[in-house]
Amino acid sequence: MLVSAFSVVDSYSFVSYIFLSFFIFFTVVWTFFASATLFHLKKYTMPGWSSHRVVIPVFLCLSFIFFAFALYFLFQIS
DSSP, X not given: OHHHHHHHHHHHHHXXXXXXXXXXXXXXXXXXXXXXXXXXXXXXXXXXOOHHHHHHHHHHHHHHHHHHHHHHHHTTOO
């Protein structure tokens, strides 16, 4: 009985490590592509256009909100 209880705990912690590794991988990939997108948006916006001044803060705010949601739900995993 004691061995089966420990195996259940070990399996939950193993699944948590898998989800944590997926989360870290996704965050790194997202950071790379987001920074590339923002760089190119700022660098190649036509002169006189102010779209990058509006899009960049909105994009960063939405990214932060979704990152906060992801962290919240990640820590809800037992």
